[in-house]
Amino acid sequence: MSPTATTKLPPTKQPTPPPTEGPVPTPREEPSLTPAPSRDLSALRVDLQPVVSGLDQPVDIANAADGFGRLFIVEKPGRIRVLQDGELSSVPFLDITGRVGSGGSEQGLLGLAFHPDYVRNGYFFVNYTDRQGDTVISRFVVGQDPAQADPSSEVVILTVGQPAANHNGGQLAFGPDGFLYAGLGDGGRAGDPFGNGQNTQTLLGKMLRLDVDHGEPYTVPASNPFVGSSGFRPEIWATGLRNPWRFSFDRSSGDLYIADVGQNEYEEIDYQPAGSPGGENYGWSIMEGLHCYPAGEACDRVGLTLPVAEYDHAQGCSVTGGYVYRGQQFPSLDGIYLFGDYCSGRIWALARDGQGQWRMAEVGRADIEPSSFGEDESGELYFADLQGGQLYQIVILP
Numbered sequence: 274m275s276p277t278a279t280t281k282l283p284p285t286k287q288p289t290p291p292p293t294e295g296p297v298p299t300p301r302e303e304p305s306l307t308p309a310p311s312r313d314l315s316a317l318r319v320d321l322q323p324v325v326s327g328l329d330q331p332v333d334i335a336n337a338a339d340g341f342g343r344l345f346i347v348e349k350p351g352r353i354r355v356l357q358d359g360e361l362s363s364v365p366f367l368d369i370t371g372r373v374g375s376g377g378s379e380q381g382l383l384g385l386a387f388h389p390d391y392v393r394n395g396y397f398f399v400n401y402t403d404r405q406g407d408t409v410i411s412r413f414v415v416g417q418d419p420a421q422a423d424p425s426s427e428v429v430i431l432t433v434g435q436p437a438a439n440h441n442g443g444q445l446a447f448g449p450d451g452f453l454y455a456g457l458g459d460g461g462r463a464g465d466p467f468g469n470g471q472n473t474q475t476l477l478g479k480m481l482r483l484d485v486d487h488g489e490p491y492t493v494p495a496s497n498p499f500v501g502s503s504g505f506r507p508e509i510w511a512t513g514l515r516n517p518w519r520f521s522f523d524r525s526s527g528d529l530y531i532a533d534v535g536q537n538e539y540e541e542i543d544y545q546p547a548g549s550p551g552g553e554n555y556g557w558s559i560m561e562g563l564h565c566y567p568a569g570e571a572c573d574r575v576g577l578t579l580p581v582a583e584y585d586h587a588q589g590c591s592v593t594g595g596y597v598y599r600g601q602q603f604p605s606l607d608g609i610y611l612f613g614d615y616c617s618g619r620i621w622a623l624a625r626d627g628q629g630q631w632r633m634a635e636v637g638r639a640d641i642e643p644s645s646f647g648e649d650e651s652g653e654l655y656f657a658d659l660q661g662g663q664l665y666q667i668v669i670l671p
Contacts, residue, residue, distance in 0.1 A: 312624060317605065317606070317636045320669075320670050321639050322665055322667075328348060328657070329349070330348055330349035330381070330644075330660070331347065331349075331644060332383055333383065333647065334648075334655050335387060337397070339387075342358070343355050344356040345385060347399075350382070351372065352370060355420060362420065364421065365421075367413060369424055374405065376438075377402075377406070377439065379441050380438055382400075383444070384399060386398045386446050389447050396413070397413055397415070397422070398412050398445050398485070399411055399413065406438055407435050408434075408443075411430055412427070439461040440460060440515065441458050442457040442517050443518075444517060444518070449547065451486070452484055453491075454481065454482055455480070457517075458517065460478070468558075470515060471558065471559065473499070474505070475506065476508060476509070478513065479514060480514060482497055483508060498550055498552030513557045514543075514555055515535065515557040518533075518534050518591070520594055521594065521596045524652060528546050528547050529544070530543070530594060530595075530610055531594065533555065533557065535586075535592070539562030540586075540591065541580035542581055542612060542623060543578065544580075554576055554577050555580070560577065581631045584633075589616050589617040590615070593644060593646065594612050594646070595646035601651060601652070614643070615642055616642070618639045618642070620635070641658040641660075642659045644658070654667040
């Protein structure tokens with residue numbers, strides 16, 4: 274979650290400047306401040322409504338789409354808690370603290386995804402760092418009691434060695450195609466010293482796409498972009514990521530949004546439209562955001578997919594990816610991607626206007642450390658505070 278190998282404390286809060294809106298800059302043009310004709314993002318104001326407290330370092334929020342209306346909250350030390358009807362379960366849905374190594378600021382139980390057919394098979398998948406600090410992606414099964422999983426049911430799907438304690442990524446999500454996507458960081462430290470971002474023979478610094486319904490423990494989808502290509506791991510769906518801290522699929526369009534934590538200057542949002550055949554290279558460590566890395570050096574951008582949004586470290590230090598809002602309570606948010614910053618507590622809205630230009634505006638700010646966004650079964654959005662141990666719902670201010 275932090276942008277470098279050392280843990281960063283949130284900077285002193287500064288007064289929020291007046292919001293501005295304009296197309297996100299590209300390498301060939303200066304940002305325009307012309308308001309979006311189809312939607313004035315700067316007119317939006319979001320707030321955080323407290324839902325529950327008493328959580329232990331919440332880092333992910335998920336729902337099982339099983340009709341029970343529950344939220345599952347991942348706690349970094351190795352537990353999954355259940356929130357239903359405003360009440361937090363006293364007994365964890367899953368407790369694997371004995372298997373999870375969570376001593377580092379970016380280690381722990383980091384991700385949760387429920388199988389699309391969870392109602393029938395009871396499968397869910399987690400991403401954690403083990404006691405050696407390596408990434409483990411595993412499958413578990415719910416027990417006879419729908420409120421508790423069977424901790425003895427673990428089937429390890431994939432393990433990936435981690436050369437350092439940070440940049441573990443950790444997000445899991447099933448795409449509209451039914452495949453499991455996993456985001457892995459570049460292996461840690463600063464400046465990609467291991468060269469993993471552009472190394473296609475490692476899974477580090479990549480988005481993976483796995484078929485967990487066939488084969489043991491998985492198979493590679495035949496439609497993955499690098500299947501049969503020499504020098505590429507076939508599990509790779511996209512390359513050039515530094516530390517993807519939360520990605521999500523728009524539940525309506527199927528578009529993929531990836532928040533990639535930057536190095537020392539820029540945070541970015543990457544985008545993959547639904548129907549993409551995959552194979553995008555998001556640039557790290559050739560670029561940081563829309564800028565060559567290291568700063569001031571020339572770089573070859575040919576073949577790279579540049580971010581659709583960025584912000585510099587005057588506004589924050591570590592991006593936390595969110596979701597495109599598809600709920601019913603706040604129609605004015607429909608189709609807008611919301612994301613935040615871990616250090617400053619800022620919340621931004623991002624959307625394209627009628628001319629296809631991406632536009633971004635700050636729409637809120639809170640004095641918390643947002644570790645994750647999440648959505649419930651109906652598409653309403655939530656926000657977790659890492660150190661405060663609270664869960665909030667995102668609401669629109671009147």
